[in-house]
Amino acid sequence: MDVRIRPAVHADAAPLLDLKRLLDQESRFMLLEPDERTASVEEVASELHAMSAAPNCTVLVAEPAGKLVGYVEANGGRFRRNRVPADVVIGVAAAASGGVGSALMAGLVRWTGGAGLRRLELxxxxHNRRARRLYKGAGFVEEGR
Ligand SMILES: CC(C)(COP(=O)(O)OP(=O)(O)OC[C@H]1O[C@@H](n2cnc3c(N)ncnc32)[C@H](O)[C@@H]1OP(=O)(O)O)[C@@H](O)C(=O)NCCC(=O)NCCS
Structure with a gap:
């Protein structure tokens, strides 16, 4: 699949929220249960704005054919002692799964180098074998179980 990976912009707030809600329904591997995602489109937009202004945070989206089907975010801390590492969250809609996760991770690794970060954590x-395979392929190393 030909997938475009790009930083999320203000106009992505509504489709990104829809995608996160879909993932909450589809997967128990995401953090939130469906009724726990209470953020509004405005709150998501404001979070995107804050993250795009922070040098150690990013949200990348996967957009084959103009539709958001996946996202990855990296969140570095606000203080000098937790600026690095950045925590990573990724989700790809089940219908689009198969290569999209790897494309998002490759985009994130490129961004990490440009942002001067040396470490990502997740x-x-x-038992999430697919995600573990994806992370291993992207260069993550298991540090504990
Ligand atoms: C995990 C997720 C991001 C992967 O996205 P994706 O588009 O399927 O990822 P990719 O196809 O690029 O890579 C998945 C890898 O796992 C492999 N894979 C697929 N199903 C697998 C399985 N059941 N067991 C082991 N490996 C599997 C794929 O072959 C691929 O490896 P390869 O590139 O070496 O062939 C996506 O499935 C997802 O969002 N799942 C639900 C939410 C989730 O688990 N998020 C992560 C929480 S930590």
Whole structure:
């Protein structure tokens, strides 16, 4: 699949929220249960704005054929001692799964180098084999179980 990976912009707030709601329904591997995602489009837009202004944060979206089907975000801390590492969250709609996750991760790794970050972190359930395979391919190393 030909997938365009790009930074999220203000206009992505509504489709990104829709995508996150879909992922909440589709997967128990995401953090929130469906009724726990209470943020409004305005709140998502304001979060996107804050993240795009922070040098150690980003949200990238995957957009084959003009539709958001996946996203990855990296969140570095606000203080000098937690500026690095950035925490990573990724989700791809089930219907689009298959290569999109790898494309998002490749985009994130490129961004990481440009942002001068040396370390990304994430946690993953041991039985989430697909995600673990994706992370290993992107260069993540298991540090604990
Ligand atoms: C995990 C997720 C981001 C992967 O996206 P994706 O588009 O399927 O990713 P890719 O196809 O690029 O890579 C997945 C890899 O796992 C492999 N894979 C697929 N199903 C697998 C399975 N059941 N067991 C092991 N590996 C599997 C794929 O072959 C691929 O590896 P390869 O590139 O070496 O062939 C996506 O499935 C998702 O959002 N899942 C639900 C939410 C989630 O789990 N988020 C992560 C929480 S930590």
């Amino acid at each position: 946690t993953v359930m041991t």
